[in-house]
Amino acid sequence: MISKEDLFYKIGSLEQELIELGAFLHANPELGNEEFQAVDRITTILQNNGFLVEKGLASLETAFRATYTVGTGGPVIGLLCEYDALQDLGHGCGHNLQSPSVLGAAIALSQLEDLPACTIEVLGTPAEETTSGKIPMAQQGYFDHLDIALMMHGGDRTTVDGRSLAVDNFEFVFEGKASHAAVAPEKGISALDGVLMTFNGMEYLREHVRSDVRIHGIITDGGIAANIVPERAAAKFSIRAINRPYLDTVVERALNVARGAALATGTKVHINPIKSLESKLNVQALNDLLLNNAELVKAKNITPPREQTGSTDFSIVTHRVPGACIRVAFVPQGTPNHTKEWVKASNSKEGNEAIMTAAKTMGATCIDVLSSPELLKEIKAQFSAEKEVQNNLVLQ
Structure with missing residues (x-):
């Protein structure tokens, strides 16, 4: 032995x-x-x-x-x-x-x-x-x-x-139109608005998912100067849940939040998957x-x-x-x-x-x-x- x-x-x-x-x-x-x-x-x-x-x-x-x-x-x-x-x-x-x-x-x-x-x-x-x-x-x-x-x-x-929690990580990249924020704000489309509206939408989503779900993100690009309407902005999010089938439903709702934010702000959003792990x-x-x-x-x-x-x-x-x-x-x-x-x-x-x-x-x-x-x-x-x-x- x-x-x-x-x-x-x-x-x-x-x-x-x-x-x-x-x-x-x-x-x-x-x-x-x-x-x-x-x-x-x-x-x-x-x-x-x-x-x-x-x-x-x-x-x-x-x-x-x-x-x-x-x-x-x-x-x-x-x-x-x-x-x-x-x-x-x-x-x-x-x-x-x-x-x-x-x-x-x-x-x-x-x-x-x-x-x-x-x-x-x-x-x-x-x-x-x-x-x-x-x-x-x-x-x-x-x-x-x-x-x-x-x-x-x-x-x-x-x-x-x-x-452990299954997780999907995403990057959301918003495209807008640059302009002088004071002289001609009406000519700009703020990509940052798309990011901020995404964060607000995620907060509302949190209220209507199971308690094991975790949604957390950061802004990785918010523009280059306060007096320039941001033509690009980006954020990264992690979305987690105990099991994959339920997580998949939450992820689709989260992606729709970003899509809706782009529609509401007149921007375009590119959704880039980063990593996906099982429980x-x-x-x-x-x-x-x-x-x-x-x-x-x-x-x-x-x-x-x-x-x-x-x-x-x-x-x-x-x-x-x-x-x-x-x-x-x-x-x-x-x-x-x-x-x-x-x-x-x-x-x-x-x-x-x-x-x-x-x-x-x-x-x-x-x-x-x-x-x-x-x-x-x-x-x-x-x-x-x-x-x-x-x-x-x-x-x-």
């Missing part, structure tokens, strides 16, 4: 290298699709530990796959990591913790002498905060062959992901394994899944294969992410402890799956059942 104690010992022997990797990523934050230093450092460590590395997956320069195979056949375990930072903030979402923890689990597993036939794949997925590298990677089938997929994320508590598909057996192993390694502040949640591109993976994410506490409960508090904590004693806790939790979960073919069958059966429910979901 595979020993979790041996796994934990091997992860412990990697501690210094893992913490140094996290600190390097923290000190060198890179935006989505520009994570060249991160990928070079991560893949070099994997190569030095016997993993076969492929870069440039799905035409993404900073996507990679690192593979370690034991024997022939056996389950394929995917360990996913992100490493992009936030504009003007740095690692305010703790992505510098993900790669070290995933590498700790993957490398330690590869060093176990009694590991059964299997394949361990570390999948580097860039640009989670922006364009979502998992989208083209999923479209080109890079997750479809996995038996399970695991991730970690920092958090204000240790828990698993429950539901997460959960497999309870896999979530339970992660939480049980988090308890085994004495993770801090273990709680049930969060009630309030956002959206994740990991949801795309969970609609293709059984997937789960362990969130590991490293900031005080209630501390919101995408903040300076998260930036500071992601390079601290607490952040380092989260790396080790997550590595042990994910590694131990892999051992459970590899040790029990029946357990893997149960995970897959739950996944198929949940997917059937989602596919037959109707408006409620």
